[in-house]
Every structure is written in structure tokens, then in C-alpha cells.
Amino acid sequence: MYDTIIIGAGMSGLAAGIRLAHFDQRVCILERHYTIGGLNSFYRMGGRDYDVGLHAMTNFARKGDKRGPLAKLIRQLRFGWEDFKLAEQIGSSIRFPGVSLDFNNDIELLENEIAARFPGQIDGFRSLCESLLDYSDMDGGSPEFMRSAREVLQEHLSEPLLIEMLLCPLMWYGNARQNDMDYGQFCIMFRACYLEGFGRPYKGVRTILKNLVRKFRGLGGELKLRHGVSRIHVENGRAVGVVLDDGTELEGKRILSSAGNIETMRMCDDITAPEVAKAGQLSFIESISVLDRDPQELGFDRTIVFYNDSEKFHWQRPDDHLCDLRTGVICSPNNYVYDADEGQLPDGVVRITTLANHDHWCELPENKYQAAKVTQYDAAVASAVRFMPDFRSHVVATDVFTPKTIRRFTFHDNGAVYGAPDKQLDGCTHLPNLYLCGTDQGFVGIVGAIVSGISMANRHCLVPDA
Amino acid sequence: MTPAEIRVEILDILEDISPDEDLNGLDDQKPFRDQLELDSMDFLDIVMELRKRHRVQIPEEDYGNLASMESTVTYLEPKMKDI
């Protein structure tokens, strides 16, 4: 009998596992895939290391900073700053037709940029900054949380283009809702991206995942890969255990699931028809190019570029196409300030993310799917080079992953990267001892998912037995 | 444990919760909150660590006693004297 069974070895499940194992619980993490990481994993192909996910870790903090989510998760998991050792971004840009705003990990740069490009808006921007909800208001208790972010932005800013530009990175990095954003989520992402900023460990997401797993195992936690949960066994209104894909049954006093809200409901014995209409719709393809040189040699020093090719930013699933090429994210992992003793990354890399339609990708027969990967890669790169130097003659290797890949690695409905638009902020379900963590609880992104795992473990699984 | 030993143990827990914190200058009379960057999650961790390490149970209504080093040691003395 386990004290807690955790479904999923992504960021949130691993973080929750560490908390529980540290406080002497008998805890088991069950992961269906053959590897850890979920939405944020890594692979090796053709002699090269690739990251799935991780463009940037948001919520950057410098060594010695004690405030903010990153410092909090490092403390709660008993890590030291050196375990994550984030290199700072060089600088990122929001590029729309005819206007570009640069930002880095110091809000002053963005303020100066807004003052220069939108002089009439700078006071409004400052008042917006002052009105942001604090992280301590983020448990959903604040009545402001569920307001429309667009509506709040319009109270502070009168220039629609600036509103679109400010929303673009924040929606890209953490908005499960189409077209608009909950104001609470906007505040979380505003702090994470603009006030705290971006960083990356030299070795990418491996560093983080390896540390999480090593710590979890070191504390006596059990991690079982290739152990998918097919059912959550319910008796008399309580979860009593899980049934694995191979039929094995495991008992637990409580269950914490990072599989997603609808996905978890579907596993419960006592639920026949989960409300699939509430599933998230937003998924991505990512087109990765390995270059024969450092992107800076081609004149590209941006860490992340968020681009959009018209004045209006469309954050929605493309209905009639495989992908929406109007907006995207360009990331170069080379463009971080790594320590001198780490040096530069072995390869130049440009990664481009565009919105994609999960259903269309999954309907394609295998040969068409492979062909579509090639044509959509070309289309995404052609779209992106309108906003950066053309690197196409320097590409030595490519890879593409699609909503189908994301689905295969995470089992999230629709390959939805940020899960369902309506979050379950308290992590509760219809059963008193089944809880949610991760994407569908509320916090997204790497730091968000880890914080979610920690706070749900603290709130629901560490309370002394009554 | 003697009060002095309890104090050392609390320092050890704080060190564990927040390794980058400089605890040398800690003033025992002043609230932790005014000197260290501790939030409610960290306070919960002091309670949890005491439970983990010494099986000391601290009911929620008593958390206020953990405000400063002095009040913590005073509060824990009867609970930890036989450990």
C-alpha cells in the first residue's frame, strides 16, 4: 500500500514525488512512456542531443535571489542554485510588421522600448505593472483572476497594437485559452516572462530532469517507467488504487495525477462520460534546424523572437490548415550567456514553433504525415525568416515534431500543450483522495509545473493523517 | 535536548530549507520573517522537518510560536526535552 501514487513522471509528478519522499512517504510515480519528462523531454538522434520543449525557463532568478517561484522551488526541493545553474538570455524580441520591442531580464529595457516606440503609452504600461496580481493571489481566490486580460489591458493602454504585442509572448508561453487570457494567468506569465525573464541550463532540460530523478530516487521514491495507468479503481466514493495497462493492481491511500483533468476523469471507474468538450485545443509543431555555424555569425543574437505578421495577433487553433504560419516563436539555445568554463553549445540551433491542428495531423496516413512534416518545416522556416536573418543555406540537419508527437509523449487530449482552458486551481476532483497537479491544475511551463507539483503535494498529500 | 541543542537543530533545519541564507547574524529575539526570506511554505517546512526528524507534532494553532528563534526554542523545550 502506497501513501501516494503519482500518475506521470513529467515535471509536476517528479516534483511532487520529491516532496512526499522527503517527508518519508511511500510513494510511487507511474509513467506510461519509456522515459521521463512528459511535455519536456529530450532525445538523441544522429549523434546529436535534442530537447523537446525547453526554449527557455521562465521565472529567471540570479544566485542569491530569494524571491519568486524559482527560488521557492529550489528551497522546497532542497536543491541549491547550482543544481539548475541557469544562464541568462542575451535578449528577446517581439516583432510585428514595422515595429519591434526588445526585452531581457530587466524590465527597464522593455519600459524604454515602449517609451521610444509608443510614447503615449508608457504611463499606461507603468500603471498596468502596478496593478498586476501578486503570486500570493494566484490560488484563484482573487475575483480579478478570471477577468478578461484584454479587457484589463484596454483599461491601461489605448494602442491596440501594443496590447497585441504584449500578449503575444505571454499567450505563446502559457495560455490554454483561445483568443483571450484569464487576467490571473496573464499576471503569472507577465511576471514569469517580463519581470523575471528567461534562462537556460547549459545542458538544457536534461540537467533539470536528471536532478529531479536523482533526488527522488535518492529519497527512496519508486519510479516505474512503461507503467501506464489504465484505470483508477473507485470504491464507496474513494479512490483505492490503480490498475495498470498490464492489469496489475496497486493500492494507494491517495492519488495525485498529472495526466490532465479529462484524461484523469476518463480513468475513473465511476465516470462513464467525461466532458471532452472542455479539453484544450492548442497544439504546436516545432521545426528544428541544426546549422553549420553559430547563429550569431549570421547576425542573429536573439534568444527568443515572438513574431506575428499582422497587427492583430490570432491565438487559436488553425481550423482549415495543418498549421498557422502567421505567428510563431523562434528560439536559439546558443543565445544565452553561458559561463566561460561551459563555453558555447556544440551546434548552432534554430527552433521554430508554430500553431498546429492536432486532428488534421493525426488524420494523415503515414506517408502523407512524413511528407507534411517536410512541407510544413519549409513553410514555418519561410515564415520565420521574415523576422530574422535567412539561415537556410546553413542547415545541416533538421527534425520536426508535431501534435501527434506531443500526444504520443504525453497522452494529453488533442496534444494540448497547455491543457484545458478551465483550470482546477485547488487541484480537487469529485473524489476526496484524488487530486490533480501540473498542466490542468493551473501552472504551466517548466517552473509552473514544478511549483504545481510542490503545492499540490503540500496541500493535499502532506497533511497529517486525521 | 537542551535549549542550546534545540537552537542548533533549528539552525540546521533553516540551513536545510534555505542553504543560501546567511544565518550567522540571526537575532534570536527578532521574528524570522524580518530577517530571512521565509514565506508560509517555508514555515510549514520547519514544522514538517521537526515531525520528520524528531516526531514532534505541532498543531496548526501553535504555529504562531515559531515566529522567532527565542519563541521557537521556548515552545519546543517541553516537547523535545526527552529526545
Ligand SMILES: Cc1cc2nc3c(=O)[nH]c(=O)nc-3n(C[C@H](O)[C@H](O)[C@H](O)COP(=O)(O)OP(=O)(O)OC[C@H]3O[C@@H](n4cnc5c(N)ncnc54)[C@H](O)[C@@H]3O)c2cc1C
Ligand atoms: C513544444 C513545447 C515547447 C515547450 N517549451 C517550453 C519552454 O520553453 N519553457 C517552459 O517553461 N515550458 C515549455 N513547455 C511547456 C512545459 O513543457 C509543460 O508546461 C510542462 O512540462 C508540463 O509538465 P506536467 O508535469 O504538467 O505535464 P506532462 O509533462 O504532460 O506530464 C504528464 C506525464 O504523465 C504521463 N501520463 C499521462 N497519462 C498517463 C497514464 N495514464 N499513466 C501513466 N502516465 C501517464 C505522461 O506520459 C507524462 O509524462 C513546452 C511544451 C512543448 C510541448
